[in-house]
Each structure stands twice: as structure tokens, then as C-alpha cells.
Amino acid sequence: MSDIVLVTGGGGFIGSNLLLALQSLYPAEQLITIDNFQSSDFRNLEGYRGDLILADLHEDQWRRWIPAKKVKLVFHLASxxxxxxxxxxxxxxxxxxGWRRLLDHFAQVSTRIIYASSASVYGIRPGVQKVGDPLRPANAYAFSKVLMENLAxxxxxxxxxxxxxxxxxxNVYGPREAHKRKSASMAWQLAQQIRNQKRVRIFVDGHQRRDFVYIHDAVQATVAAAHAPLSPGHWRFNVGSGRSHSFLELVTFLAHTLGERAEVEFFECPYPxxxxxxxxxxxxxxxxxxxxPAFSLEKGLADYHQSGWLV
Structure with a gap:
């Protein structure tokens, strides 16, 4: 039996892109993903040749199918x-x-585990976010990610x-995120509004800035984390483009990419x-x-459009 490469959340956005990349990188390994498909889409896994276990990580039934000693790498994207x-x-x-049970399952082996945290742990603050900055979660999602880091x-x-x-x-964007709908990236959401010739609705006054990172770059960084020569310990890294763009800039780039005109309508942000x-x-x-990072925002949007997924 070949070694196992395990990806949790493989039917989701980042998970599916990672899973398909790993399929090429590890042709001799057995790929397995665990997903409950509450926020995933089977169409994201077109061409996938590995196994899928339908399960919730916070429950225990998945453990019987995953022999910890046979797992070479774990990529934990389920969330x-x-x-x-x-x-x-x-x-x-x-x-x-779910994270607690995953760590417990692999406590007695030497498997490297790469897991998804989030830039949301930095909270509401201006300027560049650096690893080592104070963590100030402003919502329940960010709080859960801080607790995951504490467990690690x-x-x-x-x-x-x-x-x-x-x-x-x-702020990751790119192919295989459409199933997220209102939780998809602003790139996808604004593209739908532009394509439907609607006014593009963004929060007043459009100067909010985001570090938009293309999915191919996010996958590259994730794979690099599996192979980097790191000493024992808990490592945290930012995965972004290293640049920020305003929502108004994003609208301009999208309109150019799609060959459409875009009228902007501003409204108050309802989220404190x-x-x-x-x-x-x-x-x-x-x-x-x-x-x-290999993709600027303009290059990433062009690739996204050419992929056929920006619809």
C-alpha cells in the first residue's frame, strides 16, 4: 500500500485546487480527501482520481479509514x-x-501538518500585517482561527x-470558488454584477483595500510549506500577493478584463x-x-477569465 497524502476540505475552493495539483505532484501516492460537502461542490473535483470520505472532522468515524502511520502529509483546509x-x-x-480531533489522530506519528489559518486573525487595523503582530479577531470565524493556532x-x-x-x-480568488456565492471573493462577486450589466455595489467609498492573492499562488505557497526545510515547531506564514488594491481598482481591472463598462453604486457597510x-x-x-507570488491582480484576473470559471 502506497503512502497517503490527506487533504481535508478537498471539495472546497482552495482544497480542490490543491488536491488537483497534488494529484500531479504525487502520482505514486494515494490521495484521500475528507469533506462533509456542506460548503463544497462535486464539480470542483472533475478529473480527481483519489478517494473521498464523506464525514465531519469533529466526529470520529473517519479515523477508521485513515491509518495515521501511512499518512505522508496532511493538508487541513476544511473549515x-x-x-x-x-x-x-x-x-x-x-x-x-475538527482541528482538535485531527491533531489527536496524528499525535503519535511524525507527519507534517499544514493547516489553513486566515488573515482575519489580525483584525481591524491599518497597514501591513506581519507575523508576530497582535491578534485581534473581530468575528467568530477569526476567533476560531486564533483558537486553532493556540491548539497548534x-x-x-x-x-x-x-x-x-x-x-x-x-483574500484568495480564482477558479472553483463560484459555489461559495456570497462568501466568494469580491473578484467573483463583482464580475457577476458587471456581466449582468448591473450597477456594481461596493461599500462607501470604495477605498477599502485588500491583498488579493490568486489561487495558483496560494497553492504554490501551500505546497512549499510541505517541503521547506523547517525546524520542529509551530510555524505561521502569510500567504498573499504582498500588495493591496482598493475595491475601485478591482472594479476597473475587472471591467477591462471582461471588456465591459461598470457603473458603481455605493452603500453603507452593515458589518462592524x-x-x-x-x-x-x-x-x-x-x-x-x-x-x-507569480500573479499580479491584473494577471490573475486575466488567467481567471481565460480559465472559463469567471462566470
Whole structure:
């Protein structure tokens, strides 16, 4: 039996893109994904040749199918990602308790685990976000990600020979995100409005800034985290483009990419926890993972459009 490469949340946005990339990178390994398909889409897995276990990570039935000693790598992407879900219990059950059980399952082996954290852990603050900055979660989703990082700290304290890598993804966009609908990236949402010749609705006054990172770059950084020569411990890295763009700039780039005109309509932001500026400092990501973003926002949007998924 070949070694296993495990991806949780493989039917979701980042998970499916990662899973299909790993299929090419590890042709001799057995690929398995665990997903409950509450926020996934089977169409994201077209061409996937591995196994899929339908299960909730916070429950235990999946463990019997995953022999920990046979798992070469774990990529933990499964998560409730809708930040507009305000119920803390929903985020804690899915994100924290699922993570707790995953760590417990792999506590006695040496498998490297790469997991999805989020730029939301930095909270509402201006300027560039750096690893080591204070964490100030402003919503239940961000709070669950901080607790996941706390669990990883505790795990590595109890298992000092292990390597855990938390990736703080910034605003990822690209193919296979359409199923997320209202939780999809602003790139996808605004593209739909432009295509339908509607007024583009953005929060007053459109100067909110985001570090938009293309999915191919996010996958590249995730794979790099699996192979980087890291010493034992809990590592955290920002995964972004290293640049921020305003929503108004995004509208301009999208209209040019789609060959359409775009009229903008402003409205008040209804979310008190909304981040007005995200921008990843990539110093440590470059230094330790050798990661260098390949896609500017304009290049990423053009590739997204050409892929046929920006519809």
C-alpha cells in the first residue's frame, strides 16, 4: 500500500485546487480527501482520481479509514469560512473541534501538518500585517482561527519534534470558488454584477483595500510549506500577493478584463467587524518557504477569465 497524502476540505475552493495539483505532484501516492460537502461542490473535483470520505472532522468515524502511520502529509483546509455566520458555536464546532480531533489522530506519528489559518486573525487595523503582530479577531470565524493556532502551539509544546505550519491566507480568488456565492471573493462577486450589466455595489467609498492573492499562488505557497526545510515547531506564514488594491481598482481591472463598462453604486457597510485594509508582509514567507507570488491582480484576473470559471 502506497503512502497517503490527506487533504481535508478537498471539495472546497482552495482544497480542490490543491488536491488537483497534488494529484500531479504525487502520482505514486494515494490521495484521500475528507469533506462533509456542506460548503463544497462535486464539480470542483472533475478529473480527481483519489478517494473521498464523506464525514465531519469533529466526529470520529473517519479515523477508521485513515491509518495515521501511512499518512505522508496532511493538508487541513476544511473549515466553515462564511464570516457572516455570527454563531460562535458553528465556527467552534467545525473549525476548532475538527482541528482538535485531527491533531489527536496524528499525535503519535511524525507527519507534517499544514493547516489553513486566515488573515482575519489580525483584525481591524491599518497597514501591513506581519507575523508576530497582535491578534485581534473581530468575528467568530477569526476567533476560531486564533483558537486553532493556540491548539497548534499547545500540540507542538507537547510534541517538540513535530512540524506544524499555519498559513494565514489573505483574500484568495480564482477558479472553483463560484459555489461559495456570497462568501466568494469580491473578484467573483463583482464580475457577476458587471456581466449582468448591473450597477456594481461596493461599500462607501470604495477605498477599502485588500491583498488579493490568486489561487495558483496560494497553492504554490501551500505546497512549499510541505517541503521547506523547517525546524520542529509551530510555524505561521502569510500567504498573499504582498500588495493591496482598493475595491475601485478591482472594479476597473475587472471591467477591462471582461471588456465591459461598470457603473458603481455605493452603500453603507452593515458589518462592524469588516476589515478595511489587508496587506501581507511576505518577508518570512519568502525567507523560509521560498515563495514569490507569480500573479499580479491584473494577471490573475486575466488567467481567471481565460480559465472559463469567471462566470
Amino acid at each position: 466553515l469560512t462564511d464570516t457572516t455566520v455570527l454563531d460562535p458555536k458553528a465556527h467552534l464546532l467545525c473549525n476548532v473541534e 502551539n499547545s500540540f507542538c509544546s507537547q510534541n517538540p519534534d513535530r512540524v506544524l505550519v499555519g498559513l494565514r491566507y489573505f 467587524f469588516y476589515q478595511t485594509h489587508t496587506e501581507a508582509d511576505l518577508f518570512e514567507t519568502r525567507r523560509f518557504l521560498g515563495f514569490e
